[in-house]
Amino acid sequence: MDEELIQDFIEDAKELIAELEETLLILENSRNNKELISKVFRAMHSLKGASAMFGFNIIGELTHSLEDIYDMVRNDKQDLSDELFELTLRAVDHINQLLKDSKLADKKNKENHEQLKIGIKNFLLKKEESYSNTIDIDDENRNQKKIKTYYINFEPEKELIEDGFKSFGLLKDIEKLGESLLITNINDPSQKNTGPAYLSSSFKLILATNQDINTITEQFLFVENRSIINIKLLSEYDLIHIERFVEIIRDTIIKYGKVDIDKILPFIPEIEALKHEPIQPRTIKKNLEKGNYESEKSISSIRVSSDKIDEMMNLVSELVTSQAELSLLSKSIENSKLTELAENIEKLSRRFRDNVFHISLVPLERSLTRFQRLVRDVSGKLGKKIILETEGTETELDKTIIEHIVDPIMHILRNSIDHGIEDSETRIKSGKPEQSKILLKAFYSGPNVIIKIKDDGKGIDPEKIRNKAIEKDLIDADANLSKSEILEFLFLPGFSTTNNISDVSGRGVGMDVVKRKIAEINGEVEIESEVNNGTQVTIKLPLTLSIIDGLLVKIGNTNFIFPLNSIVKIFEYKHDEIINFTNNTIVTKNIDFSFINLRNLLKLKDEAPELERIILIEYKNTKVGLLVDEIIGKYQTVLKPMGAFYKNLDIISGASILGDGKVALVFDPYKIISHVKKSNIYNKLNINKKEITV
């Protein structure tokens, strides 16, 4: 068969497997969800049929037996046991391998394959033995299948919100029970919050589910004493898939500004009469959110291989460089027509650049399944009860950046589960809930994306790290370091405070690797921790890597570029005035800031001009001025990585080719500051040392 068709299949299969894995992980926590079960079955079924067609017979075989098992689950002839989940997930991992190695050429894959086959066989054998006992229960299950519609109103008390309670997780749990319709109106004047934050307080929801009312009530277990909860059976039928019902709700929102359930109740009999005219489930939610009831356009997205996007990115980079050349040329020629044209092209290429850039953005949630899976597997292995909660995973990042941060995040999670979170016994003893929680939260912050990973484990004792640092002769016994400075040691290679090695995360080493990996994509990582309360790792990432808006400056004869987004203000000063400041601090308009003489830092030997400029940049609430000779202007630039020889020059993040063919170095202003700060610390440390040895 055509190689291209096979490649197509592999891609489709990968996507299907990823979806399957995600479905399995959700199903594991809501095992009665019929819809998910048949989704798993169908995935197995599709895989079976298709893989054999494309020469992956071995996948066909494997999925065949799994399909049989899930066919039984679907027909209530088989329970969804932990064992089955374990088996299925193992199979899913294995199938992923088989896509690369369809002939089982790799010995490890072959072994795995045999083991899995035996596992499935044994599972089916055991099943036959126990089957005769399970028939009675099946009938009971069947009665629960019917989908009913409920109205849920949830209003947390003020105190609960003040305690930091967010109903988002709760809402998600409830939405998992079936098909739901969030009818909280963001324009409701009784709810002050607008935007996504409204999710942090009350909500109203219509839920169509086959679960009974007790299961719904259980979801509110932890908040029921401190909130108003109203759960009402609206109908014995599934109303959510009836268009008229959605219409009535929308009309009520438009008319009254909110959904008052009493206004809807009179319509219920009328709606129930329409129950055999379903609409497609997926479109409901979207429609209500947008208030748009026109049917969706048939094609909303197409799939493009990532190579093509990379190629497009490259072309845009070239275009941006050429455009810069054109701008320079038009300035030197001073022809009004040419200038106009150049400006136009600049505008267009900027828009084009932004567009392409957005195309290559991928939401973080694409990697979420891998994180969920890791937490599930590792915590299971260690016998700890841990849930991974997520917030803001719809946050989008450049796909190269996503590719780079998955491993570091996995590593941080592994550390948390293995070293951070205590075992159940210790947790109960210290008054913590047995189940611990890791929160993974992503959000935009200016030009950056922040990802926080926070656990509620035992935290890191700064004293321990301090002692270790002293032991390793990194600091003196009486060195005066802040807590965050102490925690910084965790990022040093080979620095570990755990004495026991576990097979999950080794010695907990590897934070240096995490830091390095993140630094490779111009990101930063920071640890905060409180003993007994947990540890939080914060990763700060740039939105994109390749194209930046910069400010072109000159120091001596050399061109440099600063990323524009880091600059707060630019001042002009006479050189004499500057060197007269004794403690390298400038006071201006109520703010004072220290400054760095880049000429000295870079060891340039020429003389500074009479009039110098200070570029004021802000970093971690500190403002720092950087001294340059001349400002040339705004400059859209393509960041090219430096060769291997310059890899360790961390204050320079790359180079850029200017329109006239000259090279400009691109500064990483934050790194300059931390570079200077760090060398200050080490200077101090060295002085301390000398005093002691003397």
Add this chain to the structure above:
Amino acid sequence: MEKRVVIADDFRSIRNVVRKTLEKKGFIVLEAEDGLEALKYFDGSEICLLISDFDMPNMNGAELAVEIRKLEKYKDTPIMMLTSNKRKRKEDEIAGLKIDDWIVKPFDVSNFYNIIETLIK
């Protein structure tokens, strides 16, 4: 005259195989992910063959066949059902329905066209 064929299968690469095979023979191939989507193509326009997977979300192959047979224009349009070997009993379930041929997945693409040719005549 244009020869239009509808392929309904929830797996994209299967649709691709069918489409590429038939396009080489000059057919116009209309793709659908499930029965509901496929049904939209049966709007009165000329369709010379439906190739449909049996198991699909939203509306399966049998349900789709029932709907199509209800339409006067497509009463005799050939329907070819794709299925996996174990679905024999499902065939019985829809015994009353006129399905022109069953093809068991995995099928041999080179042979595939011959079957189609006989159906269309």
